[in-house]
Amino acid sequence: MALLEVKNLGIVFGGLHAVEDFNLSLEKGSLYGLIGPNGAGKTTVFNMLTGVYKPTTGTFSLDGKKLTGKSPVEISKAGIARTFQNIRLFKNLSAIDNVKLGLHNQMKYSTFEAIFRLPRYFTTEKKMNEKAMELLKVFALDDEWDTLADNLPYGKQRKLEIARALATNPKLLLLDEPAAGMNPSETQDLMDTIRFVRDKFDMTILLIEHDMKLVSGICEEVTVLNFGTELAKGKTSDVLNNPEVITAYLGD
């Protein structure tokens, strides 16, 4: 059975069908791309899969568990993590605190234990620090663990956001334009990181991207969205050479 099963997912904003009949079946460990021109509804799909928007039609489930209509918090706990197109880090917190926030639902102690500094506070914080440093190391951010997220260079902020998402121990990772605003060498570096994440954490990754080099470089399969509907679907190399897709991107 597929890890993520999306059936006829659709959403209407005041008469506008932003996304219609979106179907997707993701096997565990796959690296899948979601592409399409601006305004095609790619991020809307992400927002539905993470509970930010409630879909008007259709269902989706993770590992056989139906998640349609659940809140973002419930969906995060169920195992879907995401990054954002415009980076949404906790700017006034240090890099390590950002990652520790990702661990929020993995390692727990109560507010009472925090205020009175009971033993569980120290043991849990120690575990959190170790786990967070481990994750920061994966993204070569361990030297900047105490730097405010806002003061990190752009590329590192993108990586920190992925590290934070991974800290929630997800089954499925959604990356929204991870290479946006990156130069070619940074993009290359990012591609290696994404592949590494997939292999090391045995992660299933669904990503939105405009950078075709990145998409053709790492995605095994893609779906092309145009005006909220599916235009093409299949192996990356086939889809990217599809005349309809080229027309959608470049016009007639």
Place this chain on the structure above:
Amino acid sequence: MAKKSIKLSSTSKNNIVTYAILAAIFIFVEVWTATGNISSLFKGLLVPLCTYAILAVSLNLVVGILGDLSLGHAGFMCVGAYTGAFFSVLFKNSEGPEWLRFVIALLLGGIVAGIFGLLIAIPVLRLKGDYLAIVTLAFGEIIKNIVNLLYVGVDSKGLHISLTNSANLNLEPDGRMIIKGALGITGTPNDSNFVVGFILLVITVIVSLNLINSRTGRAVMSIRDNRIAAQSIGINIAKYKLIIFTISAFFAGIAGVLYAHNINSLTATTKNFGYNMSIMILVFVVLGGIGSTRGSFIAAMILTALPEMLRSVGDYRMLIYALLLIIMMIANNNEKIRSFEKRISLKKLIKTKKENRGGNV
């Protein structure tokens, strides 16, 4: 050992400095009092100094850490003050040590204020910014006005409560009035003093810092920094808002009890529990640097003591006070002055001194 000092994050260093400053303030005031150099006016200001510092530190939790603008902090203080004073007057002549009565009054005032904090937080969960500010402002005014209408008396049959007048209480001949409407509560024992106030301030700071540097505090700050991202990693926004509102109101209540046990007759006026007061506390927090626990209590102390320090200039006192406030606000927000402060910071001075010494040896 060396490895451990590297691991010390900038926040833990910051906290150590905060506690050091608190200790320095305490020693300074104690020495000042012991040598007898302190004027009677300042002596009278010592408890208010602690009261306002506690209020500022607790409001900072909502304004600085959660990032919500609350203008009803004086309302929680009012609830605490009346609850604590009521309890103390009720059990004034009963057996048992005085300190125990005061401790119970403090806890009771804090808890009742905390419950009010929770109650006000539930309806405002979905509000943000200006809307939240207006609702909390209204809450503070409502509390103040209700308290002004409240008549409570006690007799052999128990408590009697009325919201119209004292006659409606139908007290037995042996009964006594405790809360007398607009006349408030009189005869509260003077249990507050500087040491108690300061201990309460230290407790507030410790709880505040412990909270900020914990799983809960991080969750609250993540809501402030980015609500959507916080939800996306599974942070329950409603839960943490309620927690922080309750704790903040709890300490405002404690400050209220401290305030009530420092004066003889407690009344709810615009000056002490009205929105003027709420704004004043907000000024402390903003001036101290939003989100800074240390800044909150330092600003509260300076701004409470300032009018007294300016007494020598007579009628121009409030004028100069206002001017100083404006200058401090501007200076606090000026990029150039900030970078100047960084250049001449104490840390650097110590560093260069050490280096010089090293050179000599």
